[in-house]
Amino acid sequence: MTDHTHDPVGPGHDDDGHAIRHDGRLYGVLAEYDTPGELIEAARKVRDAGFTEFDCYSPFPVHGIDEAMGIKRTILPVLIFGGGFAGTCGGLLLQWWCNAYSWPWNISGKPTWSIPANIPIAFETTILLAVFTSFFGMWILNKLPQVWHPFFRNERFNHVTDDAFLLGIEARDRRFDAEATPKLLTDAGAIGVENVYLDPDPASRQMPKWIAAFIVASTAFALIPFAIAAKARTSHSAEPHMHIFPDMDFQPKYKSDQAMDLFADGRENRGELAGTIARGSLNADDLFYRGLDRSDSGGAWTTKFPAQLDVNEQLVKRGKNRYEIYCAPCHGFDGRGAGAIPQRVAATGGVWLARNLVDASNPVAIHMPNGQLFNTISNGYNTMMGYAAQIPHADRWAIVLYVRALQRSQNASLEDVPPDHRSGMQMPEAPTP
Amino acid sequence: MSALQKSLHSDEKYKAGKLGQALQKIGVGIAVVCLGFSLVYTLLSDPEPARVAGHFDPATNVGDRWSRFLHAYVIGWSYIFSICVGVFFLVLLHHLSRGRWATAVRRIAEAMSMAFPIVFASGLVFVIALLAGYKDLYYWAHPDAALCLEPAAGAACHEFLHPTLVHKLGWLSPGFFAVRYVIYAVAYTGMAAYFIKKSREQDESGDPQLSEKLRIASAPAMIVYSLVTCFAAFDILMSLAPQWYSTIYGVNFWGSACVGGFAALALMVLGIQRTGRLTHSINPEHYHDIGKWMFAFTFFWAYTAFSQFMLQWYGNLPEETVWYKYRLFGEWQWVSIAMLVGFFAFPFVFLMSRWTKRIVPSLVFFAVWQLVFHWLDLYWNAMPSYDWHVAHHGAATMVAGPLSGSTAYHHVGFSPVDISVWFGLIGVLLVGFGRNLKGNLIPVKDPTLGLSLAHENL
Numbered sequence A: 001m002t003d004h005t006h007d008p009v010g011p012g013h014d015d016d017g018h019a020i021r022h023d024g025r026l027y028g029v030l031a032e033y034d035t036p037g038e039l040i041e042a043a044r045k046v047r048d049a050g051f052t053e054f055d056c057y058s059p060f061p062v063h064g065i066d067e068a069m070g071i072k073r074t075i076l077p078v079l080i081f082g083g084g085f086a087g088t089c090g091g092l093l094l095q096w097w098c099n100a101y102s103w104p105w106n107i108s109g110k111p112t113w114s115i116p117a118n119i120p121i122a123f124e125t126t127i128l129l130a131v132f133t134s135f136f137g138m139w140i141l142n143k144l145p146q147v148w149h150p151f152f153r154n155e156r157f158n159h160v161t162d163d164a165f166l167l168g169i170e171a172r173d174r175r176f177d178a179e180a181t182p183k184l185l186t187d188a189g190a191i192g193v194e195n196v197y198l199d200p201d202p203a204s205r206q207m208p209k210w211i212a213a214f215i216v217a218s219t220a221f222a223l224i225p226f227a228i229a230a231k232a233r234t235s236h237s238a239e240p241h242m243h244i245f246p247d248m249d250f251q252p253k254y255k256s257d258q259a260m261d262l263f264a265d266g267r268e269n270r271g272e273l274a275g276t277i278a279r280g281s282l283n284a285d286d287l288f289y290r291g292l293d294r295s296d297s298g299g300a301w302t303t304k305f306p307a308q309l310d311v312n313e314q315l316v317k318r319g320k321n322r323y324e325i326y327c328a329p330c331h332g333f334d335g336r337g338a339g340a341i342p343q344r345v346a347a348t349g350g351v352w353l354a355r356n357l358v359d360a361s362n363p364v365a366i367h368m369p370n371g372q373l374f375n376t377i378s379n380g381y382n383t384m385m386g387y388a389a390q391i392p393h394a395d396r397w398a399i400v401l402y403v404r405a406l407q408r409s410q411n412a413s414l415e416d417v418p419p420d421h422r423s424g425m426q427m428p429e430a431p432t433p
Numbered sequence B: 001m002s003a004l005q006k007s008l009h010s011d012e013k014y015k016a017g018k019l020g021q022a023l024q025k026i027g028v029g030i031a032v033v034c035l036g037f038s039l040v041y042t043l044l045s046d047p048e049p050a051r052v053a054g055h056f057d058p059a060t061n062v063g064d065r066w067s068r069f070l071h072a073y074v075i076g077w078s079y080i081f082s083i084c085v086g087v088f089f090l091v092l093l094h095h096l097s098r099g100r101w102a103t104a105v106r107r108i109a110e111a112m113s114m115a116f117p118i119v120f121a122s123g124l125v126f127v128i129a130l131l132a133g134y135k136d137l138y139y140w141a142h143p144d145a146a147l148c149l150e151p152a153a154g155a156a157c158h159e160f161l162h163p164t165l166v167h168k169l170g171w172l173s174p175g176f177f178a179v180r181y182v183i184y185a186v187a188y189t190g191m192a193a194y195f196i197k198k199s200r201e202q203d204e205s206g207d208p209q210l211s212e213k214l215r216i217a218s219a220p221a222m223i224v225y226s227l228v229t230c231f232a233a234f235d236i237l238m239s240l241a242p243q244w245y246s247t248i249y250g251v252n253f254w255g256s257a258c259v260g261g262f263a264a265l266a267l268m269v270l271g272i273q274r275t276g277r278l279t280h281s282i283n284p285e286h287y288h289d290i291g292k293w294m295f296a297f298t299f300f301w302a303y304t305a306f307s308q309f310m311l312q313w314y315g316n317l318p319e320e321t322v323w324y325k326y327r328l329f330g331e332w333q334w335v336s337i338a339m340l341v342g343f344f345a346f347p348f349v350f351l352m353s354r355w356t357k358r359i360v361p362s363l364v365f366f367a368v369w370q371l372v373f374h375w376l377d378l379y380w381n382a383m384p385s386y387d388w389h390v391a392h393h394g395a396a397t398m399v400a401g402p403l404s405g406s407t408a409y410h411h412v413g414f415s416p417v418d419i420s421v422w423f424g425l426i427g428v429l430l431v432g433f434g435r436n437l438k439g440n441l442i443p444v445k446d447p448t449l450g451l452s453l454a455h456e457n458l
Helices: A036-048 A065-069 A076-102 A115-141 A180-187 A209-234 A286-290 A313-326 A340-347 A370-379 A393-410 B019-044 B065-096 B103-113 B116-122 B124-131 B143-149 B155-160 B174-205 B209-240 B249-274 B284-315 B318-328 B332-351 B354-358 B360-391 B396-400 B416-436 B449-453
Strands: A026-033 A054-057 A165-170 A192-197
Touching: A026 A036, A026 A180, A036 A054, A036 A065, A036 A165, A036 A180, A054 A065, A076 A115, A115 B284, A165 A180, A180 A192, A286 A370, A286 A393, A313 A393, A370 A393, B019 B065, B019 B416, B065 B103, B065 B116, B065 B124, B065 B174, B065 B209, B065 B249, B065 B360, B065 B416, B103 B174, B103 B249, B103 B284, B103 B416, B103 B449, B116 B124, B116 B174, B116 B416, B124 B174, B174 B209, B209 B249, B209 B360, B249 B284, B249 B360, B284 B318, B284 B332, B284 B354, B284 B360, B318 B332, B318 B360, B332 B354, B332 B360, B354 B360, B360 B416
Parallel strands: none
Antiparallel strands: A026 A165, A026 A192, A054 A165
16 A cells, blocks of 8 residues: 555646656546445446446445446356256266266165265255355456455555445546546546556566465475375385374273283183173073973983973064074075075175075975074074074074974965965966866 | 335325225135035045955945045145245244345235135034044044054054054044144134234334334244144144154145245235236335245255155165155156156256246246146145055055055046145135235335335345
8 A cells, every 4th residue: 555645636637746656557547436326326427438447346235236337147147057067967977987887886786876866965066066166156257366456555445345435447448538537437426536556566566475485385285195195096005004193092901802911821801710600691491592402311402492482473473573684684585595695695606505494305404403493593503603692592482483484384285274265376277188 | 226215106006905805706706616516526426446456346345435525625725724834934034034025025925824714714624524533534533543542452453553553543533633733723823813913003003113023923933833834744644644754744845835835925916916006016026036935945845855755765664665655656656757847847947047036927937837736746745645545445455554555556546626626725715815905915114115115136
């Protein structure tokens, strides 16, 4: 800012020695009006006089100024629509490319490309690009950021964010006249009209060097993470990763199965004391907890069901429910060993065998006593792991019962069906010649 | 040249005069003709035979002929109710947000929302049918359903009612339903009456304190309004499929209601202007803002409808997806696609532009369009339940309740009664509007009227 404090001057008075002492070429004239209404009137007169290179400055948006200045409606909404549309398409394309084209991955047999699942992402990218277009488009269309303007040299312009309503016409307008133009503004009711000159020193119109240096430096810093990521993609390292919070990563405490020098055996874990048992873990009933029948020849697999359970339809349904959660993924809903996992592994070229529980031609599971089936569920069989941790004892018995029901139903004959339910179940008889 | 304030034009005709009576006559005419036709048509029609193969027995296995009429009636009633809900939202929001632009159209909105008493009176048709034990509308009102609340009911009840429904029977009982219906009627009517009464008082006294009073009242009123709207949607529409769960249902209904409300407001304002009234006060600036609200709620409806669909589709729980099973497969899928395109995509893209909302014939086109699709939205929500009643009447799947059985037997099964009941109830709504279009059509002494008359969209 200069100390340019002299009173408004009319046309022809700008040769005053004091006024132009620090000034260069004439940039334009700046007129101040008392009210928004007068500013609108003045803008309309300036527009009607054919000026195009002029602008109005006010502390708040003035209704009707656009129309008075002859400004066309902004194209920003069209740009925002384009940005939003590009966001929708880009979001959908990104998901298609990632999920269905570049890296298709079978997740529980779900389709790799499905529009409803992609809508939320596409919605967000639509909003994102529409808002970006709106925000940056507004800056660009308004020629922002503008760190310097010749009008900043004028004392009146300091009040434009406070209470001044200003209209400035640039000297480069082809209708500009050093005498007629200020008169036009005065006739339109200006309370003051001033010529504004450029600073004669060209350096004052350039961006300060420290700002340029800051932009270069911050851009360089912003590239560092990308450079590290790019390097990591193409190189290998045997070093352990950095510990940013070592006291969180290495806490002064013992976790399970760590070494420890406090005890003679060097282990941190302590086993059960000999001759003791944890509260509630006695499980003395061999039949219920282990499937063993002590009364029969000293600990053979039982063929019965524990007396604690009522063998009824409710228990079968419970068993079906548990079976379909824990067993069906491998053994299949019908027990024939063709569950979703064997099928999926086979589809990818591997082998995953699950026992056919109901096969009459290879009746391993059919001939197992109840107790052995129970033990198999509890402790596993060949590559099958035990489910003792997941399934409570009573539920394991319910599954045994349901497997029995499956074995019966999958090998049933028509005689097993109650007579009043048989209708419609027979195969059509071969036509007799 | 624009001014911040304008006063009412000296030649402005802002008195309703005979307008209300004329509208009531039109309304009565439409209601009598259309509802009369619906009754005669239903009485003369044959009951629809059940469609499930192997269960068709013309002697006993037939749908009730009143079921379609009552389903259409619930849809038509929800339609006129939702329009009042949507219009009343503008009144509440205007006060709550110290609105300015809407002052010029606020009295019309107030008068329209005072149709609540007549709307609720017309809804007594299905409330009384329910209390009388009619079971082919709301499945949970089956007389045997009450037996399931007995402690001894046990497993036998599960044969008859879906287990999730048993837990809801405490809420879904005809008596309690009727009590809630009365609560809704009193709440809406009371709020709408209060706001128009104080507003009319201001016409006489010009007391600016009344505006402040209404602003303070609008905050609790908005809370009550949100709650009763949600619960009314749960009770009257959602309980047609009582096993189903959707917590966003009320919000979705409200979004659709506001589309209809603002569309109806635009048409009503235009209709009043066509009679030579308010021609100086209401201009494209006000239509533009009504159109903006219509646009906003068009998107809001789609947003909530998709939120409801997306979570249930992805979660893939049988008790939730089954509701969509009937709407996305079979014949109803074409209605679903029509909703997506007609109620969302088409109006959304075109209402986005400033000009479709400012050019009045274009706004009228979209208002009528959205009013039709708002009805289709309610139809799409409710009518598949009727179809279930017919398709499975007396069949084995009946014991599992609505939302069971195969979609293969489901048909849109369009009937003229669907349209005639809808139009008849629109006649009822017009009577409700007409009764309150009296005195001033604009709040002449509202302190913000000047701002509203000078309103400009930048």
